[in-house]
Amino acid sequence: MMTSLLYGGAGVILFALGLWAFLVYEPLLRKLIALNIMGSGVFHLLIAIAERGALAPDPVPHAMVLTGIVVAVSATALALAMGRRLEDDDDAR
């Protein structure tokens, strides 16, 4: 119970930190990292709830996290590619 709250709470705090950084900082890279931290926060929470008490871990949140990671990677990749495209444009000027 306490451990779960610790992990889950850490997830919430990560989410909040990421949200704060996303809202406050301008540069693309920081925003992207912030988003990934937010994502990690949610994943953290999911992992925490998978292992509540002494029962066997719940595989459903685990699978959700795996899927979530792939989605996050894809989105980050696309955002980075767009950012790079913008920087290339700047260089070309």
Added chain:
Amino acid sequence: MLDSLALAVSVPLIGALLVTAVPGRVQGLGLLAALATLATVGLVTAEVWQQGSLRSDLGGWGAPLGISLAADGLSAALLAMAALVALAVSVYASGYFSRGETETHFWPLWLLLWAALNGLLLAADLFNLYVTLELLGLTAAALGALTGTRAAVEASLRYLLVGLLGSLAYLLGVALLYTAYGTLDMALLGAAVRPEPIAGSALVLMTAGLALKAALFPMHFWLPPAHANAPAPVSAALSALVVKAAFYLMLRLWLDVFAPLVTPWAAGLMGLLGALAVFWGSWRALRAERLKLMAAYSTVAQIGYLCLFLPVLTALPAGDAREDLLVALLLMALTHGFAKAGLFLAAGLVQRSAGHDRIDDLGGTAQHMPATTFSIGLAGIALIGLPPSGSFVGKWILMRSVIESGQWWWIPVILVGTLLAAAYVFRVLSRAFNLEPTPRRFVTQARTEVPALLLALTSAAVLGLAARPLWRLLGFEGGL
């Protein structure tokens, strides 16, 4: 066993995979996939028409362990609208993009977006919805950047980031719900949800995330640049379908999953945001210098319009009046979908023909393209909500319900919205009357002009006069 629900998602997906693998025949294969998708959606709609609602347990597991797809009248109607709009967009795109790079990039992403849209409208599982939301967001952002201009890439990047933020808020909400209730299936959750803090937090997080994606005021800031800078067929799809999809999901959550939690105050807040969106979006549309920017701001206003339904809907007791209002909301959404798509497609033609889309300098172009000007006019009628458009019927029922539920303060909002819409639409249309010589003929490029015209015509005339089947589709009295 033909599973029409699974087909409605997998057919466009297969189409996307095909055109990715065989880029040499992208246009032919793409159009073929579009037709096939329309056929599957037709099948879904027909089955819903006959059976009321459909449900399919993918993999045979069933809820809560497996994922289900489900369709009812609401989703079937939106699915059908999306398919018709998407087909028109596809035909238009086949004439709009010159053969080459852009076309190769457009088709696979476009079909993926369509698959995501169908997936979202049919999903019955909250986490699956997250995946479809992300697929939708990624494809939409990538398509928005297809023009390759700096403004477009910048706007799309912002769109992507905002979309991700929205999805993460949504996902956190899903995680909270799973924590509390141990299921992800919407129907099961709807039965389990109790008015308690964790469910309330999930509702707030998910609504906020989706409002961001639906560009509800004041979270609309990303929409106008993204929609205005995308290539015309993409703008049409983004404004008509993608934004509506987020709103649809929000509506589903409010009405089906979180119904016990929705207080009059919460619904009133949504209505207030909607009212502000109507004012702000319409005002900015009126001041917009460019046609596509005007259309984009008009989308902000229209989403606001849809939100006005929420407080009235919650105030009405279950019964005929509430059912009528729900259909009116749907009718409004459908009409706006067709109208906005038609408007953007037409705006794209104007832009291409004139080399720009500055409203003040459009005179000659409008005069030379009567069919396109007509499309803008017809779509405009539907956006204003003039008869015989579907939004007129929707507005009538909304106003009637507003009066009956005693929330008369929404009436001025509706009126001001209508008049501002008339002002921005006719600001464009008045450019069509000038001293230029006579146009050559009504339609000059059938492949691009006719889809726009048909969409606009559907919104302005067909939906309003033939709305009755919607009652039957949703299983309400008063249908055919």
Added chain:
Amino acid sequence: MNLDQLLPAVIVLSSFLPGVFIFLLKEESHLLRGVLNMTGAIVKVLLVGVMIWGVFHGHVYETRLTLAPGLDLVLHADALAVLFATLSSVLWLVTTIYAIGYLEHSPNRSRFFGFFSLCVSATVGVALAGNLLTFVVFYEVLTLATYPLVAHRGTPDATRGGKIYLAYTMGGGALLLVGAVWLQALSGPSDFVHGGFLSGLHPDVWGQLVAIFFFLLAGLGVKAALVPLHGWLPQSMVAPAPVSALLHAVAVVKAGAFGIVRVVYDVYGVGFADALGLLTPLGILATITILYGSGMALTQDGLKKRLAYSTVSQVSYIALGASILGPIATIGGVVHLVHQGIMKITLFFCAGNYAETLGVHKVSQMDGVGRRMPWTTLAFSVGALGMIGIPPIAGFVSKWYLAMGAVEADAYWVLLILALSSLLNAGYFLPILYRAWFRPPPKRWPEEHIPAGRFETMGALLWPPLITAAFCLVAGLFAAAPFSPLEWATLIARREYGP
């Protein structure tokens, strides 16, 4: 569905479908366009003729399309509907001939005639509307169809006129919509019936009914050009003459006045409206408008502007008739719906002829115009004298019944208004007639477009005003004949006040 259920819809479509085809025509297909136009116009007149015969013999013509539960689109032919439908379809036929002649050689005719056809479809829809929803639908479609005609010329003036026209009519439409929806929320879905359908409502909502009346009146008053909602009318004079004729005599202004008549007689019922105290404000508004319009007309030098203000004034006779409780005043108001139409369209045709033939746009340029264009000026004189109320022209009949009605209702002040107004009418029309007939013509006309030949101007321009002028005389001389406007108005009044 039998034919009786289809006829109203067919009548509306008889001009709508040609309109749609006309849009799709190539600009050069003048002949085909003319044929389509005329076919639509003639078919419509014939169908309306069938309907008159049927209504007279007790047939019920009703087309009903359910848009949504409680929202029926109803086209229903009662006596009042038939009266207005006949007026608009007959005058449309005449105006079509005139417009084909008037617009020869000008650009964008496909667009013009397309909207022209839509415009009359909407007007007939307004005429046949069987409930408020249907009325609102066609009323708004009418706005949409007339805007392109007002803005047609594309000059900065036309654009501005169009904008003002829209601003007024859209605002009015919004208010009308509120009134109509509010009314439906109170009374449920109801069709127009003689004597109204509201008197059974609980007295608690009477206050709301009064408010609704003013919403409806504001919406209708814009098109009917009631002061202070008349501002668009003089501005929209930039439109081509056939459009002005259409706006003033056939479609827009008439739709507003017709709507007021409908609301007073068939929604509230004139007795109930009187009980709610609604007739007095309506009468006051009409009076102000009558006097203001005439006063403004006196000061205008532009011929069309003078006619426009005259319309503002004349149309309010209809509202005035509706505001007096009593069958005779009702007859006067309703019959003026027709009489004002045929007289005013004659005047606008003539004004168009002067402009098109000689380039004469102002009253001050009209010296001796009667010698150069005697037939046109003759028609103009008939219309003008009718407006003043000189017997035996149609206008006299209207004013006579209004006056009698006022006496019947003990509203003697109306007599004063009528006298004053007629004096003002004379004040702005007689000088024109004097100039035209008795002053010597100038050496050169401002811009002589059409030289005098066998006729003083083109045949297509000359015949329409002559025909409508003849109508004015016939409607006055044979007012007591069966099927005359007066007889028809009497029938309507009899049904409204009931046995």
Added chain:
Amino acid sequence: MRRAGTLVIGALVGLLALWLLWVLRDVLVPTPRLAELALQELPNTGVSNPVTGVLLAYRAYDTLLELAVLLAALLGIWSLGAASPGFQPAGTVLRGMVKLVVPLLILTGGYLLWVGGHAPGGAFQAGALLGAAGVVLRLAGDARAGLPPVPVQRRLAVAGAATFVLVGLATMAFGTGFLSYPPAWAKWLILTIETAATLAIGVTLAAAYVGGQPVPRSGEDGPL
């Protein structure tokens, strides 16, 4: 001013965090959850690793769409223009290491793919390793990250989702319903899907790292 804004946002976000912590404090109890049901049904899935069971049996449809998400990202990246030319060719030492590491990564990937059926592992982990091999190659100077020509890349990138959806349609055609594997076939179908998915993920990740359609070498395939 800006600082004040930052503080306000910080305060609001902090409040949100506190609220969520308060909400979570008493719901982190063991029930309710799907674990028991998932473990109970596991023998019917054809795999014995519960996470793989969720990913490829219970929630296979999610995984299918997720492959589509990955593909969408790659397509988006490709649509943004050509890739940058890449890095300097690696020096001797690095090249030697690459020669060692890349085969090892591929081998490990293969192992993870196989083991995923009954222990932690599976297509994503394996695909990630393949992608990593591509990244290493690109860092070492191979402009195309060891990937085949673009037309082949396209086919490989769609292979995962295509196999997946075709299996789904096939099971539908055979009457068991979309993605309902017949028990006898389940294990092999899942393995087939996972293999295709591994390849697709590996290729997609590597291609995404290249970051655009590679500039064609002379005499080779053109940009499509």
